[in-house]
Amino acid sequence: MFGVFDRWYQRKFSDPNAMMLLMLIIVTAVILLVWGGILLPVIVSAIIAYLLDWPVTHLHKRGINRTLATSITLIIFILISILMLIGIVPIISKQSINLVQEMPLIWDSAQKWLASLPRKYPDLIEVDYIKNAMASLNQRIVGIGQQVISISVSSIGNLAALLIYMILVPLMVFFMLKDKELFLKSISRVLPNERRLISQVGEEMNLQIANYIRGKVIEILIVGGLTSAAFAFMDLRYSLLLGVLVGFSVLIPYIGAAVVTIPVAIVGLFQFGVGPEFWYLMLVYTIIQALDGNVIVPVLFSEAVSLHPLYIIIAVLVFGGMWGFWGVFFAIPLATLVKAVIAAWSSPVEADSGPELIETK
Template sequence: MFSVFGRWYRRKFSDPDAAMLLVLILISSALLLLWGNMLMPVIVAAVIAYLLDWPVTQLKRVGVGRPLAVALVLICFVMVMVMLTVGLVPVITKQSVSLAQELPVIWQNAQTWLLTLPDKYPEYVQFSHIYEMMEGANQRLVDFGEQALSASLGSITSVAALLIYFILVPLMVFFMLKDKLYFTESISRILPKERRLITQVGNEMNTQIANYIRGKAIEIIIVGAISCITFVIMDLRYAMLLGVLVGLSVLIPYIGAAVVTIPVAVVAMFQWGITPQFWYLMVAYGVIQALDGNLLVPILFSEAVSLHPLYIIIAVLFFGGLWGFWGVFFAIPLATLVKAVVTAWSSTPPPPEIINS
């Protein structure tokens, strides 16, 4: 057993380039696990820098200097964010408060409907089962309310951290974009000389992450805007809030669409009941999801490395459990990184002594 493992280890890691790639992965993982929360503003700035690098590059191609291009793009980005914050956040906040106030009524109606099931289907449903289920659900709702209250009180102390994000992150984005060549050369000097596989994986992942961030941002905007317009036209209550939730759900492949379907269906059922209007809305929502999965995603992510849906779901669960929101956001690039690393190691030729043995 140990001899088999030893031969496998020598075959994969006897190459100095493969060993250096392994050491770099271990060091990077340790840094993220130990100081991930401390480095979060840097990670956020890097994500925004990836998002804005493309328009900066396009301005450079038409003759605009890089510092001026970076300043123009960053000013436009900040203006768009301020406009969205001023125009969208108050509406979403108001609808969120209204929905939270109406949730007890929705839950009361749901309980009334559940209590009618034993009369309709006495051979399948009993009152004792319904009461047990409602008691468990009520207890979970109480626990969730306590957690939400404690989280809201704890968020008051994070105002200073939010101010740090508003001040430091734009500064870091500006310097990352303006001095991109300087930072890449500095990182290159730090890396060891045995970096053939590191360079191979790094070049592949640099393209993948940039394409993924830009594509995901465009997908969120398109899906969210179409959902908001559709819900407003169909006169669904809390249309803006639910449309934004649908747009953000694309961050979590497969799982997000399934989860956000629940509030959309619950609000529509509470508003209209099981009527043709309810089914029209659900059909429109299904069309949006189908167009997103079968048309928009292939167009935006045509250059992405294909991954099996099972691998994507596993990556979402694993990296989301490690790093929360950002783990979910980068689940596909991280899964692609794992695939690129495995491919690089698999392509490493074994040393002659291993072949001869």
């Protein structure tokens, strides 16, 4: 038994490059677990910098100074973000308030429908079972309402931090884009000389993360905009709010689409009832989900490493449980990182060619 373990250890970790890669992964994971909350503005800034690096690089290739290219790109990004916030956030806030105010009516209609089931199906459903189920659901709803109120109150204290982030994040994004080569050289000097596998994994993950962030943002905008327009055309109430929910649901593959179906179906049932309009709504929603999975995702993520759906779901559960929203957002790149690390460890040992600089594309 120990001989098998020893041979496995010698095969995988006798290479100094493999040990350096393992140490880097452990140190990075510890830093994120311990200081992840403090470093959140830096992580957000790095995500935005990845998103904006493509236009900055193309402007720089056309002869524009990198500082000027960074300034132009960042200003346009901030202006678009402000216009979207001014145009969308007030509508979403109003629709959210209206939906919360109508929730008692929706729940009352649901209770009446549940109470009518024993009369329609006396042989299958008992009255006591329905009463117990409704009492249990009422208790759960009250508990959820209390949690929402407590979260809303506690979030007031985060407004000051949000204002600070609105100043710090754009500044950090500007310097990350403007002095990208300087930071890369600094990182290269810190890394150990035995970094063949680190460079191999770093180059692959840099391309994967850049493609993923840009593709995911575009996917959210397309799916959210298409859904909002379709719901508005069908005169569905809270069309923009539901469209935004559907757009952000693509962050969680497979699970998000299933979860967001519930509010769409509830609002449709409350407004249209079980009739042709409701089934048309669900048909349109199903078509949009099919287009996302079979057309939009393959086009946007054609360069991404394919992962089995089971691995993606496991990655969402594991990394989402560890790092919350950002763990869910980066579940696929992190799963790809695990795959790249395993592939690097499985690759044959090569002669070390000396220090390399990890480049971004």
